[in-house]
Structure formats: C-alpha cells, structure tokens
Amino acid sequence: MNELIEKMVPRFPVNKKDSLLGMLQEIQKAHGFLTEELIREVAQYLHLPVNKIYGLATFYDQFRFHALGKYHFQICNGTSCHLSESSINIKDLENQLYTKDGGISRDRKFSLESVSCMGSCEQGPVVKINATVFTNVSPDELNRIIRSLKDKTE
C-alpha cells in the first residue's frame, strides 16, 4: 500500500461510509493533487469502484489533477469583485500567464484558477497569489506583478 494512505488508516477506517471525502482531502493536502494511481490505491483500500471515486473528485471544486504552478493565481469571481470597476479580465490574464482558467503553464511557473467569493467583498477585486492576498487590484498593478514574477529567475 502507498505509504501516504497507510498513514491515514487509523483515522479513516475501512468500514466507515464517510471516509472517502476526508481521505481525498488529506491526500491532496499532502501530495498537492490527485493522481490516477492514488485514486486506484484509495479504491483498493476502501473497496470502492474507481469510477465512483473519480466521479466524486471531479464533482467538487477542491480537487485537482495537476500540480499547482510555482505561482498560483486565484482570482475572486464573487459578485462584488465581478462588478468592481477594474474587474479583472480573465482572458487577458490567460494570455499573460500562458495558461487557461484551471490550468498550468508549460513551464510550470503559473497556474490560474477563478474561485468563488473569498469573503473580502469590500476590497475587490481580490487576487491571491500563493498565500499573499492583493486587494483593489487594478489591471496595471496586476501587470506589474506578473512582469516582476516573470523576470524572477531562480
């Protein structure tokens, strides 16, 4: 058995009907994203069909099947942020980050995701890059941030 799953065994007993969601959440937390292999392992452990687990994981917003970029952009798509004057043009952003909403750029540097309300409606538009939250972001400012991230070589 995969050691990641082995570690979870005491907390998620096989016979509990509701172990699955919690397990997937923990796996994603530890591994960053879900893979086919991990899903197979969980299926084996919980005696569930793989397609059921896949069906569950694709239903919810939380789960993803690819790693995050070095810089993970989360764009708030709540009502307030959507309506704010300088609301962010997601198409423009996709072009600049070389990725699609919910995807990752080829060089694995940027990933982009539009999310539902982040609870800071008075400060919109809100953009979260990794753990840093930027508020009242204007398109200009966002361009500046992206440029500085692109220039960063490591």
Next chain:
Amino acid sequence: MSVLDSIQTKDFLIEKILKNYSGIFDKGTGEQLALIKREKVIHPVLYLGMGTCGIVSGADKTYMAIQKYLNDNNLEAEVVKTGCLGFCSAEPLLDIQLPGKARISYQHVTQEKVEDLLNAVFHHTLIPENILGQHRFASHEEWPGVDFIDQHPFFAQQHRNVLHNTGLISPWSIDDYLARGGYKSLFKTVLNYTPDKVCEIIEQSELRGRGGGGYATGKKWRNALDTGSDQKFLVCNAEESDPGVFLNRAFIEGDPHRVLEGIAIASYAIGANSAYIHIRYNHEQSLMIMENAIAQAKEYGILGENIFASGFNLNLFIRKGAGAFVCGEETSLIASMESQRGTPQTKPPYPTEKGLFGHPTVVNNVETLANVPAILENGPTWFRSIGTNGSKGTKVISLAGKATRKGFVEVPMGIPISNIVFDIAGGISDGKPLKAVQIGGPFGICIPPKGLSAEIGYESLQEIGASLGLCGLTLLDEDICMVSLSKYFMKLLHKESCGKCIPCREGTHRMLEILEGITKRPKEESSHETLERFKGVVQLENLAEVIHDTSLCGLGKNAPNPVLSSLKWFRDEFEEHIFDRKCRAGVCNDLRSFFIDVDICNGCNVCQKKCPETAIIGAIRMPHFIVESKCTGCGICFDSCKFNAIYYK
C-alpha cells in the same frame, strides 16, 4: 485584586459565573469578573480586528508594527485579536483602551500609522484623523470631543443580538465568552429543561430558519424529536457558497462559542449525541477558529461526555466541505457528508425523518443556531417582541457592491430596505445615483430604487418575488449592466447545477445561451443566428417558468429569478441590447466598437503588442488603427493605453 492564572480563571468562570443561577455575586467576584472582561484594565489593551477582511486589509502587518512599537518603547500592553466588527470597509480597525478610559476605535490603521497613533494615545492625546468613535461604558472616563460609536450611522440603527460580542471579544478565548454570560443557557437547558420543553420554547419564540427556506425551527426540532431512533444528528450548515455573502464566516470568526452553544442546545433538544459543523474547505480562518473553540470547550468540560453532570453527551466534529454551491442545500449537504456526490434528493422523506446515514437529522444554518442561546436566556416573549408579524427577531445582512460603507450589520426584521441602503450603507460611494439593489445572491432579484420601501422579512420579500436567503445586499450604480449581471448569475448557476435533473441542467444552459446571444458581437452573426436570437428572447420567460416548475431542488427552482426580475424592472435595457445592439453601461464587451483617436495616439505600440487578435496595425511612432472586422471588443487595448487615445462607442 490580583489577576488570576489560567487554571484559576477557568475554575472561577465555571464555578462562580456559569453555575451562578441568580446572576448576583459579591463585590470580590464582581471585581474579578470586571478584570476578565477587561472592563477594568491595569495595562493598556489594544484590540485589533483580525477576521478575514481585516487580514486582507493588512491587519497582520499592523499587528507586527504594534508589537514592534511596544517592544521598542518597553511598554506593557495586551494585544487582543478580535473578529470583525462588521464595518469591513473601515478595516484594519484598532481599538485602544487605556486604564480607566473609554475604548476608542480607529479605522484604516495600516502599519505606517501605528507609531504616530500609539505615540499620541499613550500620552493621552488623540490624532483626530481616522477616529471611528468611542465605546460607551458607564465607569469609563470619556474622551472629550469624540462621538460614541453607537451614534455612528453604520451602527445607530442596528440591533446587535447575534452579533453582540462579534468584534469586541477574542474569538480565540473561551474565557471572553464565559465572562459575558456565555454557556449559561446551555447549563440551564441541560439541567432544568426536558428536550420537549426546549422545542416548546423555540416554537413559542417563532424563530424561523435563516438559511433560506425560513422553516419554523421549533417545528423542525419537534419533528426530529418525535421520530424514534437510537441515533440522531445535528448538522450546522456553514457552507455559505453564495458569492458576495460572508455572514456565516463572520459569526464563526467573531464569536464561535455562541454558535457552539446553539449547536449544543439544539442537539439536546432533538436528542442527538453527535453534531457536525460543515465549513467550506477554503474558509481557512473559520476552520482554524472553530477547531480551537471546540478544543477549548472540551477542555472546559462543556462539550463531550456527561456535560455538567447532566448525563447528556455531545461529540462535535468539523466536516470540511469540498466546495460545491449546491451542497448548501440540505439533502446535498448530507450526501456530501456521506462522501457521495452532492446531489439533492426528493423530499419527503425529510432529513428530520431520514437524514445522515439514514438517521433523523436536523440541518440548521449558523445564524439560526446563533439565535438560540439568547432566546433561552431572555425567553420567547422577548424574542417575539422584535420584528414583524411573520418574521421575528433580527437578521444579519451583508452589504457589498458599490456601497459607501460595506460590511455586515444586524437589523430588526421589518426595517425598510431603503433605511439599510441609504442610512446604514450610506448609498453609493462618491455620491453617484443608485441604479438597483441586488438582494439574495444568485437566486435573488434586483430591485430598482422605487421598490426599496419593501421591508426585510420572509413574507414581505416574497411579495416582491425575492427571498430572504442568506441576505446579502449588493448596491449597483449606473456602471452596471443588468443584462451582464443576469448573465453572470446564470453562468454561476449553470456551472453549479449538479446535473441530476434535466430542467435545471439543460434549462440553465439554454438560458445562458440566450443571454450570451443577446450580448454577442453582431458582426459575426449570420442571419440564422439573428433569428435564433429573437426566438430565444421570446422563449426566455416561458423557459423560466418550466425550469421553476419542474426542477428538483431550490437551485433549479430559483435559477430564473435574477433574469425574470431584471426583465420585469429593466426591460428597456434588455430591449436596447436586443434591438439597438447597444449596452448603455459599456460593460458588454462585444457590443463595443473601439477606435483610436489619431490626434492623441503617439504610436507607442503598447496596444498593438497586447491585442490578442492582432487587430491593431500601425508603424511605430505613427498613429495606429483598429481593424474593426478583427476586433472582438475585449477592451485590453483600452485598458493598456496610457494616453487615453482609445475610445469606444
């Protein structure tokens, strides 16, 4: 009187305060309590708002600046991290309380302001800028010339019952809650009342669910109590995935123990020994605070086995929601807790008969449960005295959009919407005219200014076609396009439709197509498409009716609301889009045509580089030109031009 250590504080609060029925105590106890409640302080106390909104506004940097200031100046002071007071647009909020003096609130305290501000306050003078007001307290000396916070327009019309402690106490400390009489109702309930009696009290109070449905809470509890089963569950619904609403987060981040007390009382009333709190995975601050609160309550013996030696056991678990809008609906919520896809079930059987794992389950909203402790403390008659005929008590409302003052407020039911919009929120910022108020999130409606005399309440809102829902008000000004807004909500509902029933899955898709059709660029359109567009518009209302009548759950039933209400009140705007192909607010990209003013353009070439469609041509240092047939109207060039040489019609 000396300050107690933490173990003494715990014993003191439980033995002398919580278990004190009469509420009367001797002088020594009173003084000790005043110390714990920080009514009397020995050192200065600084209260910093550290809810989600505060942190986003930079409160953690302010916190560091405060710590640095205190260290550098060798000052002894307590810094308390509170939740949000509700006035989110004034964050970061810093309150300062000097010994013997009134607590004074400062708004917009960013890190660079800390030093000057504290310098002044510690020398008993005040910097007049950024003062929000001072808190009223009898034995505190007032600051001269400073208004009281309860006279501030944002607070003057509020009736803070659920939000009584929010923003004033530390959500990380159970002591703060206990010292203010917390958990007394639970103590009284489990020792003195039968579950039947608790249901009766809640029934008498006429409390109704705050999560959307408005079902009578007492009746719901009674149904669960009367269903025979060896296992019952209580679920606290804090999913809150409405975009633009942040109330449930606010309760949990401001006063988590009030929610826990409500949960414990409700569990007792229905005979449940396990309770769950369902919080969405990305509400990180709420999750942390709730975990901490539960651990503290267990440590104090308020949750767990044999609570207050009454024989009542309660185990509480947090469930992290994996994020799906439809999981706010109670049957989907239960499915998601059972690790299924979150799709709704037909009712009946109602969850109170057959819910989580097949056992009777009561699902209640956070705000509903947070109302419970005060009802048991003050009695059902007190609760009934607030509000209107069908809607008792208060309602917490979030204010967002283009409002001058944003945040969340608690008002008595029956208050006209106009009072909230103009008095509390201060209308649209910069004095612009108000176009409409969106109420109730994605299922809600847009009300034009002339409809704002409607009152907050279940029936009164139903009359105008809205529902109370989680009750977020979003203020809209002239820059908002109603068609685009309807499209935004429809897009959200289309994405979040779980796909189980066809009217909702296909209906929302079709409605979205129609709305996209009328906001799409006319040039690319063949005559067949034009015909389709007109047909679609004719069908829109018909389609809405079918979706409403045949969908399984509230999501589908209410999905057409935003479109229908906008069609009713703002029909001319829709017609303008359809017939004149014009968007008066300039929001619908595709209906805009961009042009470059040759007199201003200096040929800097920025727009040409940025244009994703290569629709801009021109040599460097020469005025550029937009090829109309290639332009998609995305507006990127407009945003990127530093010389305002680009305009649209």
